[in-house]
Amino acid sequence: MRAQVLEAFNTPYKFKDVPVPPNPTGQDILVKVGAASYCHTDAVFASGAMWQDLPRIGSHEFAGTIVAMGPDVSPKLNLKVGMPVGVPGRAFHPCGSCYECRNNDGDPEKYGVWCPEAGNLGLSANGGFQEYCIADSRQIAPMPEGMTAVDTAPLMCAGLTIWNALERAGVQMEAGGGKGLTIAISGAGGGLGHLGVQFAIKLGCKVVAIEASDPALALLKDVVMDLGPLGSGVTIVDARQQPAEDVRVSIFGSPEPNLEGEKGVDGVLILPESQKAFEYGMKLVKNHGICVTVSFPKEGFHMQPRDLVFRHISMVGVLVGRNRQLRAMLNFAAKEGVRAKVTTYKLEQLNELVEDYHKGSSGKLVVDMSK
Ligand SMILES: [Zn+2]
Ligand SMILES: [Zn+2]
CATH class of the missing domain: 3.90.180.10 (Medium-chain alcohol dehydrogenases, catalytic domain)
Structure with missing residues (x-):
């Protein structure tokens, strides 16, 4: 054979x-x-x-x-x-x-x-x-x-990993189980990410879809178009153009000092092997939110304990x-x-x-x- x-x-x-x-x-x-x-x-x-x-x-x-x-x-x-x-x-x-x-x-x-x-x-x-x-x-x-x-x-x-990541982020894994939750996906135009956007929306979440390259943003726009009316639940973010602080304000309202407070996403999924993507994602999370990482860069992630201590963010990994x-x-x-x-x-x-x-x-x- x-x-x-x-x-x-x-x-x-x-x-x-x-x-x-x-x-x-x-x-x-x-x-x-x-x-x-x-x-x-x-x-x-x-x-x-x-x-x-x-x-x-x-x-x-x-x-x-x-x-x-x-x-x-x-x-x-x-x-x-x-x-x-x-x-x-x-x-x-x-x-x-x-x-x-x-x-x-x-x-x-x-x-x-x-x-x-x-x-x-x-x-x-x-x-x-x-x-x-x-x-x-x-x-x-x-x-x-x-x-x-x-x-x-x-x-x-890819599908299973992102499904599990959404579950770890607190979504109930049935239609409508994500109602009331906003999930950010960093790397949303990649192999896992574009599946995550679809799953999250169809589970009832709102989605902040973050990308930093033109081809990935183009794919993301296609995915959102295919979602039809549900696509309005996705906010596409070009991380090269829009600082995370501004994204938080534009979606959730007035700024909060040191990003501490309720005006952020409930969970963020970090898919790229990139420190920048990690930091950007962490800035979007509200107090008591969760950061789920699926990527494992060789050099590791540098994490600010301040985010865990002052903002009570939990960090988990999923494979x-x-x-x-x-x-x-x-x-x-x-x-x-x-x-x-x-x-x-x-x-x-x-x-x-x-x-x-x-x-x-x-x-x-x-x-x-x-x-
Ligand atoms: Zn694999
Ligand atoms: Zn065994």
Whole structure:
């Protein structure tokens, strides 16, 4: 079968003929890949900045059809051969006994998404840039009607992470659950951000969508246009032009000394790996608000303890989410029409996709196996 293999760091993927994975054992399933999306972490991995070994077939967000199931797949999961599914990278083969696996908040038994022993498709095990891929039956979500593999793939990491970030920011994750909340998204025109804007609006939040580049602002305007009348709930901010203090005043009214007070957003999501974006976002948050960071720049973030001490802002971090959140997110996206802006490529064109990614292409870049 055809596959794109990363054989050395900082080199292009090699397009190769590799054996089809063997029949699934235990709780595993074999998925025929329909679409596989490229995530920032794929770029970080390919640069050699992570710890997993090579050679590796990348992509930890993909979708396809179940073609075979191992003998121990739980009937409780309601999976069957022929079923279309979305596959996130995590968690592949968790240990089943650690704290995460025992305290998993309603996920399948002995299955912990953040199990430190668990693998990650596309990083520690092969991922979606191939025709067939082995996955853990407990990590996937059935694809709801009306969704295609190309619709589903980019939601498996980006969609899930931003969904969880909104939940951590205090949004009730059901239609109308964000009513009364204003959420700022820094990096709102990026892969995660433009999904976050759609989810937040459709959950009932007001959104302050922050960007600092022309292509990202253009994508953001497209997203808002697609939202129709709901788009009026989004305030687009060009951080290069508008100081955060002014944004706060223009949205919430008269200025407050030292940004202390109630005239700010309830939560901010920080998506870019940028100190400037972090500081800008923090300035928008009201007293007792929350800052959720999804990015993890190597050099770290410099934080003003003053913001936490005097303004009582909480800081949390988020990466991916539980299986129950994956399923809820995907069903919500299907029902409410949340879709990534995608550019699709043939599997053969993966290196072209990567080049476009590094040139700053906006939206999500996805390999479409049907091309
Ligand atoms: Zn990812
Ligand atoms: Zn575990």
